[in-house]
Amino acid sequence: MMKRGWGPTVSLLLVLIMLLSACSGGGSTSGGAAKDGGDAPSGGAAKGGTINYGLSDEPDTLDPQKSGLAVVASLSWLIGGSMLVQDPQSKAYICYLCDTYEVSGDGLVWTFKLKQGVKFHNGNPLKAADWKYTFERAKDPATQAKNAGALLKEAKSVEAVGDYELKVTLSNPFAPFADALTTGFLVPLSKAAVDKGDYGRNPVGAGPFMFAHWRSGERIALKRNPDFNWASAFYRQKGPLLPDELVYKIIPEEATRIAALESGDVDITNVNYQNVQRFNSDSNFETLSIKRQGLGLFVIFNLERPILQDLKVRQAINAAINREAIIKAVLQGYGKPAFGPLPEVFFGYDPGVEAKGPRHEPQKATKLLEEAGYTKGAEYYEKNGQPLTLNLFTMTSGTWKASAELIQAQLKEIGVKVDVQPYEWATLTAGLTNGKHDMSLMGYTYADPDVVYLFLHSSQIGNGINWSKVKDADLDRLIDAGRTTVDPAKRADVYKQLQALMIDKAYWAPIYNEEQFFAVNKRVQGIWMHPTKGMQFIDASVKAK
Amino acid sequence: MFVYVIKRLMAAVPTLLGVSLVIFSMVHLTPGDPVQVMLDVHASADQVARLRHEMGLDRPLPEQYARFVWGAVRGDLGVSLKSGRPVGAEMADRLPATLLLTFAGMGIAIPFGVLLGVIAAAKRDTWIDSLTMVVAILGVSVPSFWIGIVLMYVFGVRLNVLPVAGASSWKHLILPAITLGALASSVLARMTRSGMLEVLSSDYVRTARAKGLAGKVVLFKHALKNTMIPVVTIIGVQIGSLLGGTFIIEQLYAWPGVGRLAVGAIQARDYPMMQGIGLYVASAYVLVNLVVDMVYGLLDPRIRYS
Numbered sequence: 001m002m003k004r005g006w007g008p009t010v011s012l013l014l015v016l017i018m019l020l021s022a023c024s025g026g027g028s029t030s031g032g033a034a035k036d037g038g039d040a041p042s043g044g045a046a047k048g049g050t051i052n053y054g055l056s057d058e059p060d061t062l063d064p065q066k067s068g069l070a071v072v073a074s075l076s077w078l079i080g081g082s083m084l085v086q087d088p089q090s091k092a093y094i095c096y097l098c099d100t101y102e103v104s105g106d107g108l109v110w111t112f113k114l115k116q117g118v119k120f121h122n123g124n125p126l127k128a129a130d131w132k133y134t135f136e137r138a139k140d141p142a143t144q145a146k147n148a149g150a151l152l153k154e155a156k157s158v159e160a161v162g163d164y165e166l167k168v169t170l171s172n173p174f175a176p177f178a179d180a181l182t183t184g185f186l187v188p189l190s191k192a193a194v195d196k197g198d199y200g201r202n203p204v205g206a207g208p209f210m211f212a213h214w215r216s217g218e219r220i221a222l223k224r225n226p227d228f229n230w231a232s233a234f235y236r237q238k239g240p241l242l243p244d245e246l247v248y249k250i251i252p253e254e255a256t257r258i259a260a261l262e263s264g265d266v267d268i269t270n271v272n273y274q275n276v277q278r279f280n281s282d283s284n285f286e287t288l289s290i291k292r293q294g295l296g297l298f299v300i301f302n303l304e305r306p307i308l309q310d311l312k313v314r315q316a317i318n319a320a321i322n323r324e325a326i327i328k329a330v331l332q333g334y335g336k337p338a339f340g341p342l343p344e345v346f347f348g349y350d351p352g353v354e355a356k357g358p359r360h361e362p363q364k365a366t367k368l369l370e371e372a373g374y375t376k377g378a379e380y381y382e383k384n385g386q387p388l389t390l391n392l393f394t395m396t397s398g399t400w401k402a403s404a405e406l407i408q409a410q411l412k413e414i415g416v417k418v419d420v421q422p423y424e425w426a427t428l429t430a431g432l433t434n435g436k437h438d439m440s441l442m443g444y445t446y447a448d449p450d451v452v453y454l455f456l457h458s459s460q461i462g463n464g465i466n467w468s469k470v471k472d473a474d475l476d477r478l479i480d481a482g483r484t485t486v487d488p489a490k491r492a493d494v495y496k497q498l499q500a501l502m503i504d505k506a507y508w509a510p511i512y513n514e515e516q517f518f519a520v521n522k523r524v525q526g527i528w529m530h531p532t533k534g535m536q537f538i539d540a541s542v543k544a545k
Numbered sequence: 546m547f548v549y550v551i552k553r554l555m556a557a558v559p560t561l562l563g564v565s566l567v568i569f570s571m572v573h574l575t576p577g578d579p580v581q582v583m584l585d586v587h588a589s590a591d592q593v594a595r596l597r598h599e600m601g602l603d604r605p606l607p608e609q610y611a612r613f614v615w616g617a618v619r620g621d622l623g624v625s626l627k628s629g630r631p632v633g634a635e636m637a638d639r640l641p642a643t644l645l646l647t648f649a650g651m652g653i654a655i656p657f658g659v660l661l662g663v664i665a666a667a668k669r670d671t672w673i674d675s676l677t678m679v680v681a682i683l684g685v686s687v688p689s690f691w692i693g694i695v696l697m698y699v700f701g702v703r704l705n706v707l708p709v710a711g712a713s714s715w716k717h718l719i720l721p722a723i724t725l726g727a728l729a730s731s732v733l734a735r736m737t738r739s740g741m742l743e744v745l746s747s748d749y750v751r752t753a754r755a756k757g758l759a760g761k762v763v764l765f766k767h768a769l770k771n772t773m774i775p776v777v778t779i780i781g782v783q784i785g786s787l788l789g790g791t792f793i794i795e796q797l798y799a800w801p802g803v804g805r806l807a808v809g810a811i812q813a814r815d816y817p818m819m820q821g822i823g824l825y826v827a828s829a830y831v832l833v834n835l836v837v838d839m840v841y842g843l844l845d846p847r848i849r850y851s
Contacts, residue, residue, distance in 0.1 A: 061628050144595070218713070430581065
């Protein structure tokens with residue numbers, strides 16, 4: 001028989017719970033308020049403090065030549081710097097780690113007079129020999145460089161003329177070369193640091209932030225470079241940056257990133273469309289947006305399929321899609337319909353596509369199908385007793401999946417049966433390469449209209465990502481001209497013709513170009529968005545507590 | 546006992562060999578080309594072929610398997626296709642976090658679960674029994690990510706007393722460990738209750754009570770040991786499973802454990818990493834089973850190993 005009962009045990013449990021809460025109560029933050037604040041509260045921006053950024057994808061390596069991830073390019077740029085930058089106002093490509101540069105008349109020889117006094121984080125001065133080493137390493141087959149190698153494909157030779165002059169000779173004029181030199185994939189590398197080994201976990205650069213540590217799966221910390229004083233003119237901060245540290249906290253789950261933002265564990269993160277209004281109306285936060293840097297969402301047609309070889313069918317599908325409805329449902333309205341292959345943000349975008357491009361015209365769509373020889377059955381159009389059925393590849397979650405389902409419904413309305421097939425990325429791309437798709441959704445982060453070479457040039461079938469299997473001599477000619485025409489006005493005209501041709505041939509069904517949103521805790525000041533290069537940290541500061 | 550342990554470890558070798566073959570086969574049957582994933586979509590066919598050759602992925606499958614096994618035996622699990630770092634180093638980075646979460650979670654689950662089960666059995670058919678079992682059923686039925694999100698919202702966002710993501714301090718361990726412990730303890734509570742009920746109806750317990758021993762002494766000194774034998778088996782299975790990483794908890798709390806490493810490896814078709822983690826999980830189960838068997842011997846002196 002129990003004489004003492006359960007009272008003492010329960011009491012002990014309650015005490016433990018109270019102790020736990022009390023111990024956790026001290027030293028933590030209140031939502032949205034200051035944490036790791038800076039000193040010197042008097043006027044102006046404070047020095048010190050830590051900026052915490054909520055990152056969804058962990059880099060695979062911080063060796064910029066061995067990764068294709070956009071996040072790696074971003075971090076590498078902060079650590080490493082780049083030869084050129086793009087002016088946010090004029091969009092011109094100007095010197096960053098050089099003083100001047102010039103391009104020969106035929107577009108083949110690029111000569112850079114390097115900035116003097118720039119040092120790597122290990123104290124070694126940055127000289128022409130380092131750039132030569134960097135470019136040659138990217139082109140060396142042993143490096144197996146990813147994007148870095150592709151961006152330097154046309155670079156035939158690199159010459160260091162003395163300590164502070166670099167000459168790069170191209171095999172062919174390559175218009176995207178200037179933009180390539182602004183990316184984090186082509187930051188200058190210190191040979192001494194690379195030779196030490198494990199460079200991907202111990203990067204050394206000439207940028208405003210130095211690498212501090214990387215705790216796998218958890219965080220990457222960068223700290224201020226005290227020697228940095230070569231920021232571009234369009235930044236306010238000229239010398240070493242104000243914050244002590246920029247910490248990337250790796251938080252893959254969206255809901256957790258939002259919770260971390262609200263609790264003050266992170267100061268900045270990307271925000272999904274459903275949460276934009278919420279942070280817009282929260283006075284503790286500022287929301288920043290940028291138009292997606294790349295191809296938003298579009299449908300590619302597999303031209304090896306007889307059904308899709310018929311232009312009228314492709315045009316019908318284009319006319320059946322209600323882009324505004326997809327933007328409203330999937331992006332909560334934060335996007336614009338796409339009419340042609342290139343987004344507004346790209347060099348060479350022709351506003352004329354808005355008049356020429358496809359619109360939601362279901363009656364026109366059905367008329368086109370009938371002109372193509374299809375007859376309406378009970379539910380779907382048919383030809384020779386076969387219903388008009390197409391599969392649509394997409395990813396398993398997110399905006400692509402939702403968009404695919406809407407497209408399926410919209411095409412059903414005009415009598416086309418769509419079988420949505422969701423896959424995770426690696427399986428999707430394997431399927432596309434093997435030509436198992438009829439149609440697929442696609443989007444791609446890129447900075448230059450030359451992206452059309454990857455997707456539409458006939459040389460990229462099987463060998464690359466021309467998953468449409470397009471072999472169009474006129475298109476090839478325009479794509480080649482776009483790559484090699486260095487004069488901006490002429491180059492823009494080439495892309496204008498290309499966009500018109502793409503609309504006429506309807507090789508794609510463009511859907512939308514979206515905006516991307518970030519919420520920034522107001523304790524962090526000075527963050528701004530470059531229209532093409534994303535979030536800028538150089539002018540940032542952390543408010544004193 | 547020592548000889549027994551050695552024999553068991555040696556018997557594990559064919560098990561691990563079998564597991565390695567199954568993992569290798571499954572990994573290579575998965576659609577998707579790791580080289581294409583690694584090099585990003587717009588690599589040229591030349592680059593793809595060169596990298597495939599460098600990684601030995603163009604060798605016949607039996608040869609690849611033999612290299613994998615021979616490497617594993619010498620402690621070399623190969624190089625991650627994704628990061629370029631040795632698989633062993635990548636796993637070593639993540640293992641401490643997984644071990645910490647496993648033992649913290651079980652450190653909550655075992656005392657709570659067993660206690661709840663003992664209380665329920667001792668107060669059988671009363672409201673206390675019903676209440677504890679409802680709690681246990683809820684713990685098993687409610688998805689762990691839901692419990693996690695609620696805890697995160699209450700303690701992380703509203704009350705702001707605990708951090709919601711990461712692993713930088715002991716405070717970061719609390720919410721993930723409680724979430725993990727909630728599910729595990731519920732299972733243990735039900736097992737303990739049913740085991741305890743069986744034991745409480747046995748003759749020696751009746752004798753103990755007849756001798757006038759206090760209720761708590763009967764429960765915890767005499768009955769619990771026998772109850773624990775099947776419960777320890779379940780604990781072993783749970784620990785084995787947790788050592789393989791708990792992807793959902795790790796994903797939710799951004800906990801840098803082996804679970805997220807494994808899922809990332811699958812998405813990247815990182816064959817060496819997938820194989821390395823598979824082998825590690827199998828080894829963890831083998832070890833845990835061995836420890837469980839030894840604990841039986843502690844619980845029941847009649848069990849002797851030779």
